[in-house]
Amino acid sequence: MKKKVAVLVVDPVNGSGLFQYLEAFFENGISFKTFAVSETVQVKTNSGIKIETDDVVANLKGHENEYDALVFACGDAIPKFNENAGKQFNQDMLAVMKNFNDKNKILAGHCAAALLFDKLEIGKGKKVALHPFIKTVVQNSIGTDEKYVVADNIYTAQTEDTISGLLPELLKVLKD
Numbered sequence: 001m002k003k004k005v006a007v008l009v010v011d012p013v014n015g016s017g018l019f020q021y022l023e024a025f026f027e028n029g030i031s032f033k034t035f036a037v038s039e040t041v042q043v044k045t046n047s048g049i050k051i052e053t054d055d056v057v058a059n060l061k062g063h064e065n066e067y068d069a070l071v072f073a074c075g076d077a078i079p080k081f082n083e084n085a086g087k088q089f090n091q092d093m094l095a096v097m098k099n100f101n102d103k104n105k106i107l108a109g110h111c112a113a114a115l116l117f118d119k120l121e122i123g124k125g126k127k128v129a130l131h132p133f134i135k136t137v138v139q140n141s142i143g144t145d146e147k148y149v150v151a152d153n154i155y156t157a158q159t160e161d162t163i164s165g166l167l168p169e170l171l172k173v174l175k176d
Contacts, residue, residue: 003068003106003174005032006060008093009053013075015045017110017160021071024167030174033067035060037093057092058111061099069174072109072116074160094120101153108155108170110163114141117154126151129158129166145173 005025009018025032034053036043064070071150084090100107101122107119114128115138123141128151131145141165148157148166157166 001141002030004027004066005030005069005071005174006064006067007032007034007071007073007098008057008060008096008109009034009043009051010075011038012046012048013043013051013073015047015049015051015159017075017163018045018073020163020167021073024171025174028170028175030086032071037089039087039089045123056073057096060096061092064096064099064103064105067100069106069107069108069170070097072097072107072113074109074111074113087121097122104153106153106155106170106173108120108166110157110166111159112142114138114156117141117156123151123154123156126154126156129156129162131158134137134138144174 017052025109035057036053037057044050048139100122111131114130117123117132118138118141121140127144127149129146129149130140135143150169155170
């Protein structure tokens with residue numbers, strides 16, 4: 001039976017990365033729901049295109065059992081996370097990531113995903129694909145220069161340009 005995926009969409013999100021995941025899920029009949037890491041469902045891409053997600057991350061918290069995997073669609077995640085670190089939607093995002101990991105569910109993402117997984121110690125001792133800009137700040141994970149890495153339940157890609165290598169691996173487990 002195909003699995004159900006929750007997709008976290010930061011504001012602004014990298015549209016290229018987000019749409020690679022969504023198109024792959026759609027084309028493979030994998031059910032998904034998008035959740036804005038924001039106070040509203042209205043987000044923008046890095047290029048300014050307005051999109052509307054299905055829901056907000058606050059409404060995913062506590063409903064992790066309804067999904068088999070969590071995908072983090074990056075954008076300007078780290079600067080915006082730092083700017084909004086104290087806001088509830090960021091705290092909800094971190095709690096959801098931790099809850100998915102505690103349930104040993106699939107966690108996937110690119111760019112800043114490895115850094116967030118590292119900060120939550122989700123990737124502790126696991127290999128991750130690192131965006132070149134975050135290599136010096138990852139402390140708990142085993143950072144690599146690989147384009148994508150699968151380590152247990154953690155699926156990471158360096159950037160939106162390397163998601164295409166990660167997707168076949170992710171789709172294999174989501175289609176089981």
